Amino acid sequence: MAKHDPDLDQLFQALADPTRRAVLTRLAEGPATVSELARPTGLRLPTVMRHLSVLEGAGLIASAKDGRVRSCAIVPEALAPLRSWLDDQRALWEARLDRLDDYVTKLMKEREHGPGPKN
Amino acid sequence: MAKHDPDLDQLFQALADPTRRAVLTRLAEGPATVSELARPTGLRLPTVMRHLSVLEGAGLIASAKDGRVRSCAIVPEALAPLRSWLDDQRALWEARLDRLDDYVTKLMKEREHGPGPKN
DNA sequence: ATGATACTTAGCGATATGGCTAAACATGAT
DNA sequence: ATCATGTTTAGCCATATCGCTAAGTATCAT
Numbered sequence: 219m220a221k222h223d224p225d226l227d228q229l230f231q232a233l234a235d236p237t238r239r240a241v242l243t244r245l246a247e248g249p250a251t252v253s254e255l256a257r258p259t260g261l262r263l264p265t266v267m268r269h270l271s272v273l274e275g276a277g278l279i280a281s282a283k284d285g286r287v288r289s290c291a292i293v294p295e296a297l298a299p300l301r302s303w304l305d306d307q308r309a310l311w312e313a314r315l316d317r318l319d320d321y322v323t324k325l326m327k328e329r330e331h332g333p334g335p336k337n
Numbered sequence: 338m339a340k341h342d343p344d345l346d347q348l349f350q351a352l353a354d355p356t357r358r359a360v361l362t363r364l365a366e367g368p369a370t371v372s373e374l375a376r377p378t379g380l381r382l383p384t385v386m387r388h389l390s391v392l393e394g395a396g397l398i399a400s401a402k403d404g405r406v407r408s409c410a411i412v413p414e415a416l417a418p419l420r421s422w423l424d425d426q427r428a429l430w431e432a433r434l435d436r437l438d439d440y441v442t443k444l445m446k447e448r449e450h451g452p453g454p455k456n
Numbered sequence: 457a458t459g460a461t462a463c464t465t466a467g468c469g470a471t472a473t474g475g476c477t478a479a480a481c482a483t484g485a486t
Numbered sequence: 487a488t489c490a491t492g493t494t495t496a497g498c499c500a501t502a503t504c505g506c507t508a509a510g511t512a513t514c515a516t
Contacts, residue, residue, distance in 0.1 A: 222355050223355060223358075226352075226355075226358070227353055227354070227355060230349050230350075230352040230353035231349075231350075231353040233345075233349045234346055234349035234350040234353055235346070235503090235504085236341045236342060236345075236346060237504095239342075239345070239422075242426065243426070243429065246426065246429035246430050246432075247429075251462080251463095252462075252463065252464095253461095253462065253463080261504095261505075261506095262505080262506065262507085263462085263463070263464085264463090264464075264465080264466095264505090264506080264507085265504070265505055265506070267463075267464070267465095268503090268504075268505090269504090272503095283463085283512095285462090285512090285513060285514075286461065286462045286463065286511095286512060286513040286514070287461095287462065287463080287513090288462080288463065288464095292430055294430050294431070297423060297426060297427065297430075300423065301423055301427075303358075304416060304419065304420055304423065307361065307362070307365065307416060308416065308420075310362065310365035310366075311365050311411055311413045311416075312413070313365070354473090354474085356474090370492080370493095371492075371493065371494095372491095372492065372493085380474090380475075380476095381475080381476065381477085382492085382493070382494085383475090383476080383477085383493090383494075383495080383496095384474070384475055384476075386493075386494070386495095387473090387474075387475090388474085391473095402482095402493085404482090404483060404484075404492090405481095405482060405483045405484075405491070405492050405493065406483095406491095406492065406493080407492085407493065407494095
């Protein structure tokens, strides 16, 4: 079980950080250098470098060095696996939606009566 | 900058783990108890418990205790924020690609006449 | 060749994550 | 009451993550 899908792992992991999502959004406007990406974050360069290499490791961005400047750009097709995972899940979830709906409703009702566990 | 969106943070973070994704996929088939969810993972109960509370914290599942058994179910609308983030990004990324396309086209045309810009 | 610029690497500290065991509850069955 | 069952809590260990500073490398400008 637990088919390890390192691709999805890395994608989700990379996107779990707000700084990294902000970088992606910034890069959607066009390529930028490391410093340009760092400035609006308020973080130090090495820290941003780390974020960038996580993004690059996940395949979300590509970068190349020109002289002493590295410029980074989005890899547009990188979100595809994520999108198809989402689509797959939605398909599965919706297949059971009717039953789940009833069930959740029942859960909520139960929760209103019995005080759940002491949490 | 970096508007922290804890909602997305938690969602992406929760989905970054293969065990947790497997649990979700399992739950798409219908509700299950903690033990039932634990069995196929090969992990110990407390470990699975932790995964479940991460999923519940992210709003991806709901659970309620009936007697000594806790059953868990998917929360179907939970993926919505993720889906809309993805859609937003895709829109931005595609807009960028269009502009890039135009830009390249423009470069080509200019090049036919005079020497292009310095880079 | 000197210095400024733009990254890059190395390494530290605090906290988070993901696994475990052992022990505690809580409920259902006898 | 006792015991089995199903979950939960507490706490440990190893590793990963995210921030930093300090020092290194490479390139460009003078």
